[in-house]
Amino acid sequence: MSDAKPASSQSEAVSHLARVWGNLPGWGSLAAVNHGTIGLRFMVTGMVFFLVGGVLAMLLRTQLALPEQNIVSAETYGQLFTMHGSVMMFLFAIPVLEGLAIYLIPKMIGARDLVFPRISSLGYYCYLFGGIIIMSSLLLGIAPDSGWFMYTPLSSSEFSPGPGSDFWLLGITFVEISAMAAGIELTVSILCSRAKGMTLSRMPLFCWYILVMALMIVFGFPPLILASILLELERAAGMPFFTVAAGGDPLLWQHLFWLFGHPEVYIIFLPAAGIVSTLIPVFSGRPIVGYRWIVIAVILTGFISFGLWVHHMFTVGIPQLAQAFFSVASMLVAIPTAIQVFAWLATLWRGKVDFQLPMLWVSGFLVIFVCGGLTGVMLALVPFNWQVHDTHFVVAHMHYVLVGGMFFPLIAGLYYWLPLASGRMPSPVIGRWGFWLTFGGFNLTFLLMHLTGLLGMPRRVYTYEAGLGWDSLNLLSSIGSFVMAIGIGLVLLDLLLHFWFGQRASANPWKADTLEWTLDMPPAQYNFASLPTVSSRHPLWDDPQLAERIAAGQEGLTEANSGLRETYGTSAISAQRERLFHLPGNSWLPLYSAMTLAVVCISLLSRWYILALLVVVLTIGLLLRWSWENGGHPSAAPLQPSDPGQRVPVQKEPVQKGSVQKGPVQKGTGHELPLESRTLDGPGRWGMIVTMLANGALYMSLLFGWFYLWTAAPQWSAPDNGPLPLWLLLLCGVPASIALWLFHRLCQRLAVGDALQLQRQLWLSAGFGLLHFLMLLVLFMMAPLDYTKSAHDAVLMVILLYLLGHAGLATVLTAMQALRVARGYVSASLPYEPQVIKPLWFYYLAVYWISVALFFMLPLGWGTT
Amino acid sequence: MIWSCGLLLSQTGCTGPYSALDPQGPAASEVALLWWGMFGFATLVLLAVVVLWHYAIKRRAEHVPATGTSRWIIWGGLALPTVSIIVLLIVGVPVGHRMMPLPDESALQIQVTGHQWYWQVAYPEHGLQMIDELHIPINTPVHLHLTSADVIHSFWVPRLGVKLDMLPGRTNVLRLEASAAGVYRGQCAEYCGLGHAHMQFTVTAHDEPAFANWLNEHNTTEQERHEPDLLKPDVHEPAAHEATLDE
Amino acid sequence: MSKLTWFAPGHPAQIVIGFVIWSIWFIAMYGGLSVACQLAPPEVEKGAFTWLNGGLIAFTLLVFALLLFLAWRSGRYCASKHKESDDAVGFERFVGYVSTVLYLIAAVATLAGGLPVLVLSPCS
Incomplete structure (x- = not known):
């Protein structure tokens, strides 16, 4: 592994890699499947939707700035707050974090791409088209208007006869495909394509967070998908799942929605906390204190967050004992959060802190998030919840948790990884101004809103009488929101401008410890010129020459033999190289499939069911074609005369342990390992298993609905x-x-x-x-x-x-x-x-x-x- | 920020027709007390964490290699939240329990049905019907049987007590009590469509003799005035499913 | 690294088994309560002293004991690995440590969640 190659053969190998891994030129880039490209597209699209959601918020705050205003009507206001919540949750928070994970994970675990590149692309297009369909309802003035959690019967056909609810149900379900895709793909990638030697105990913490987030998506989204399907069936075909008179129950919707909705809060929070856990050790210049405890906390969060959905429903009249289970579980979730906060504190305490711009955002996160967490514990107390539920107190709490717990770390992360993606540093001056305006504006808006809620202002009222004690508080909140908007505007401007005016970044500018900082800045499409071996939790701190060796092609899999995109498949437990994964290259199939799905979505919205059925058949055809181009297919990895599988019957056990070092013939290229299609195991099988877990969650939700209606529906x-x-x-x-x-x-x-x-x-x-x-x-x-x-x-x-x-x-x-x-x-x-x-x-x-x-x-x- | 909040508090006070911090009933008083207690404790925790954070960043530590589990995690991460939760539950659970509508002979029974967008009020023991107003005696528990004729609403009189949802097909029972005479305002807390912001009502609490007078006055007149449009079939039907909060 | 079955202490599956058991307990408690209250609700006057509460607390204690046993088992395994310092053992010690703590927390969470059964009447 250590013998150097002549420089010319290395540059040849690199240019070959670049050819094999490059996107198609021009419009052809729409067929791109590379995780770097797709990840960036996710994030940019998410930011655009964030701006739209932000404009909606500004309209809401303008309307509420003064009492008895009529800038927007009650009808429009309903659409505005529904869309603000839905856009921020489903079109901004989740996709942006998914995008960040898609962009970073292969770079952090030392792989060339995610294991299902075409799925990444399909996910992106479903997200994009679904988002556009949802947005179009706003332009047409027929947006959903029953609130982002769409409680029945308000959202059912009797009380919302227009197409608004259909846009939400069908559009969000369409977008959800991207979340499921990312969840499954990230799980499998992290489990079976890590660098050699990167055992679970050496994995960067960010990967732990993303692994748990991905598994939470796998189990958390199916209940919502099921609920959306059931409600759409009720609206379109009259199947009365949520209608009392026919033996249904509107509370079933709430159960299914929050069964998704509460884990979702943590699905958003975990990657953000992962950013914090990545940044703090880097800027403290020392390993994190309590790595194992952070892992424990993350897993704990993943499980417990599924046991507290009912705390959104304390006021619907649930039996006391059942309420008690959920109250206790809601409070238990404070423990993993506290573990993380104190582990971060201890790390800062024991390190020498280099207080750069990303740390400013991390500190802002801490103040806001701890505050939101504390009000969260208050809300878990049933009698207090009964008083402030559905008031502006909850609005304030939720924004503290979500903006504090997701947006601040996200910006910290963007500033941190910006030099990697662009090769340039952001401006410290504009960045600081942006931070302080955002931080100050945010607290002015939402700290006061706690009080507004305690003074009795319910959420989702489009106007209010003067003289109830809410006037000055609302005005200040509105002013604060505009200050915050200016701050965010500055931040986005800074992020944008730095692409032209930022200073060139030096290699590994923050002196970080993880593998992504060994890459070129910006990284090549194939990430690593040669795939590294890892022997500690902090490869760059413990092995300063690693970056050089990777660039010089002295690690594994330097050549793209027979023009295939490949990465190592390693065993989940021991992180030994077992096989090669062949990864498909540029493909139009994801785009075509997403387009036909969009047509299905639109024809269902327009109630052209015959057309929908025809296009569903077409979609299935496309997807089958997609699965046809796999394995031994000529466009994938057909059998070669030299193929080891031609000679040797395939064995299940990894036989090549350590052969990278030993074999004198094919040194370092890695091609002595079999392709996964020549073995019995590979990412596809894992993907199927994880998909069946998600599928099982859907089926369990359906059974839950059945049991629930049986035991609880008033007229079952x-x-x-x-x-x-x-x-x-x-x-x-x-x-x-x-x-x-x-x-x-x-x-x-x-x-x-x-x-x-x-x-x-x-x-x-x-x-x-x-x-x-x-x-x-x-x-x-x-x-x-x-x-x-x-x-x-x-x-x-x-x-x-x-x-x-x-x-x-x-x-x-x-x-x-x-x-x-x-x-x-x-x-x-x-x-x-x-x-x-x-x-x-x-x-x-x-x-x-x-x-x-x-x-x-x-x-x-x-x-x- | 805390300073500006304090300033505002002193300026606007905590009063207001919907203020949960200006309670006039036992349930609301207990919740207000809970709030101030939790607010004080949460402020202390927040300040402590922020100060520690600030100091941890500022200080220049000698590089000590960390071994074993940090005391930070044991004390701050495990002990602090566990103790806080236990204290909170010991204090909070009995408060919640006292708000339950336990069987009570002396309680006045009132039926309230939410509609888009008005409140239909019935006194089954007295044959009274009203819209958007309730009258109750002071210092007497009132059991409100809440249901909805259409979408989900939520019944809330912040100065007297907590809120409870009104669901189609179910009847939830809320226990309220006023400790002083006066007019209290209530509103719908669950978004219920276009008229949500204006779906309000009043609760007038009378002292005992005044309430008796009021009953006598209205027993005959009110009923005649409202009967035609109010006796919808669902009003007097026994609720199909007596709710879980019910005894 | 030697081949471990998923049930052996030191296998990474042990990390999640504690809370998988907790989840099953949670579903069984919530589901069992709902179904029992539907089929044969105990009388409200009896308060917390009903057959249903008895059954639920017995089940809780059983799960609690099981989790404690599993915690003890992986704790012992983790301690035995402490003496060696080979690199592969670092991973097994990590798994042992993390799963021990998670088993313990799952046990405590089970007990904490089960305690209200002692004071509240089941179906109201």
Whole structure:
């Protein structure tokens, strides 16, 4: 590893890398999939939406500056506050942080790209198009106006007949695709493409935060996606999930929404706290105090934040004991936050602090966030919550937590990583002015707002009488908000101007410890000229020559052999190099798929259901085409005569440990490792497993809804016997189980290199899958489900549709495997893809049998009520 | 910032027709007291953290290699929040418990139904119906049976007590009590559409004899005046699902 | 590094198992309470002294004990790794330490969440 190459061969290798990894020129850059490009696009788009959300906030504050004003009508005001909340949450906070993570994670873990580059691109376009669709409703004056949490029945078709709610439900769900994509992709990337030697205990803290955030997205977003689908089904097809008279319950919406909504607050906070935990040690010039405790705190936050959603609902009349569970959990979440705050304090205490501009924003964060955290503990106390819930006190608390906990660290992070992205330093003077105006304006606006709330001003009133004691407070809040707006304007101006006028940054300007600072500034598309090995938590502090060695091509995987984009796949636990991941290059498929999805979204909005159905079919076709261009496909990584998989049956165990150092022939290039499609494991399989976790969260939310309606809906009614005959369900399950068994068996055979009659077995498995699908379809058509009159039947219908969709998907994918065997894209040498699909079959069968058991068991419970 | 807040407090005071900090009922008083206690404690914690932060940045430490778990984390990260939570729960839970509408023979029962955008008030024991106004005796617990005819509303009289949501299909029971005679203002706290900002009502608290007088006066006249438009079918139907807060 | 099964102390899965158990406990408590109150609500007059409260607290104590045992197990493992100082062991010690603390916190969180069962009547 240490023998140097001649300079010329290195520059040749680098220019080859640049060719392989470059985006297409001109309009072709729309086909870019590289994480650096996509990450920056996410952040810039997020900032544009932030400006829009900010303008909406200014309109709100202008209207409230003086009592009894009529600058905007009650109707417009409803649209303004709904859109302000929705834009800031869904189109700014989450996407910007995702963008930051997408941009930074591969650079921090020493990889060339994320493991699903085309998914990054799809996520971005879904976000962009969804955001544009939502924004268009504002321009058309038909924006949603029931508040950003869309409580039913106010948002249902009876009380919001216009298309506003549909824009929210469909648009936000569309945008959500990007969050799910990022969640799954970041999880898998962090788990299986870290640098050699970067075990979990050596991972930069930022990666821990992002890992937990990504997993929280995986489990947290499905309830909202489900809730949005259910409410849209109620609005469009009259399925009464939230209608009391038909056995539904509006509170179900609140449960599902906050089941997402509270974790979401932490999904926003964790990456921001990760920025703080990254910056503080760097500017203190020493490792963080209590690395292990920070990890503990982050994991703790991830779990506990799922146990406190009901604290948004203390005033709806929940049983006392249930309230007590959630009150305790809400307070427990103060512990991980306190652990982090004191770990930061201890780090500063023991270090020599270099108080640069990013630290100013970190300090601003601390003051504001601690204040917001303290009011949060107050709000977790039930009787106090009953008094100030839905007042401006809560508005103030929420902005302290979100602006303090997300925006301030974000700006700190932007200033910190700016030199990396642009190679230039920001201006210290404008930056400081921007900070102090933002900080002062923010506190003027929101500190006073606590008092406004205590004096009784409810949130979301478009105007108020004079003389209630709220006048001067509101005026000062409005003035403060404009000061803050000027401050933010200065900051954004500073960020923009520095691209032209900033001073050239020196290498590693902040003397940081993490791998991204070994890169060129701005970084090359392929990140690392050679992929590093890491032997401590602080590679740049402990190994000052690392940057040089990487640039000189003395670390791993220096060459882009056969023109493929590749990065190392390492084992999640021991961080040993196990295989090579082939990463797809520029592709138009993500853009096309997102465009067709946008057409689906628009046609659903316009209620052109036939068109929607046609375009859905087209979208599925595109996505299948996408999955076709994988593995052994000629446009991906076809088998070569020299392919090691041609000679050796693939083994599961990593055999190449340490061979990078030993092998005299292919020194450092890394190509002695097998591509993932030649093995049994790879990012696709992990991605499928994580996707099934998200899918399981969706299914669990659906079951929760069913249980909830049964136990809590005021007028729940269900037939004594379920409308689905049990024996038919059991009969239906037989072919599905056979299909799974066949599939499992052929996977096992393939694993030991036995591809005998592979194609026939796949066709057989797909055939049984098809039989099951058709039987289930007949059962579904025959089931006497009165889905517009009864919430119970509507729930059953959704469960059946869910099962049908999965059965169909598993069948189609299995049939496609058979076709791929025929083309030679799957074989004994290419045994990977069936392993990717196997978790889907297992998941489906588990869900099917659980559903059948519940179809049978639940009516037994109804009998007694 | 704290200074400007103090200035404002002294200027506007904590009074106001909707001020939770100017309580006139036992529930609101307890919450106001809770607030001042928590406010004092939170201010101390915030100041302590900020001062420590400032000093930690300013001071020039000798470089001591850190070993083991820091005391900072044990004391500040674990002990401080745990103790605070326990104290808060010991103080707070009984307060919440006292606000529950426990079975109480002497309580006056009133039904309030939220509509877009008015409050329909009924005294089932006295056959009275009203719009946007309640009358209650002082120093007597009142049990308000809250429900909604359309979307979700929330019933809130800040100077007397806490708020409770009004949900279609459910009846929640809120216990209120006024300790002084007077007119108290209430409003809808849950966003309920265009008229939300103007969905207000008054609660007039009378002392005992005055309340008896008021009942006598209105027992006959009010009912006739309001009956035609108020006896909607849902008013007198027994609520389908007696709520969880109910006894 | 030797192959560990997910259940062995020192496997990274141990880091999350404590709170996975806590989550299952949480769902079972909340769900069990709702279903029990629907099917066979105990009388309100009995306050907190009902079969339902008894069942919930017994379940809480059981989970609490299980978590304490797991904490003890990984704590012992972590202490045994303290004596060695090989590099790979650094990782195992990290996992042992983090999972011990998380098991302990999960145990405390379980107990804290279960205590209201002692004072509040279940279904009102």
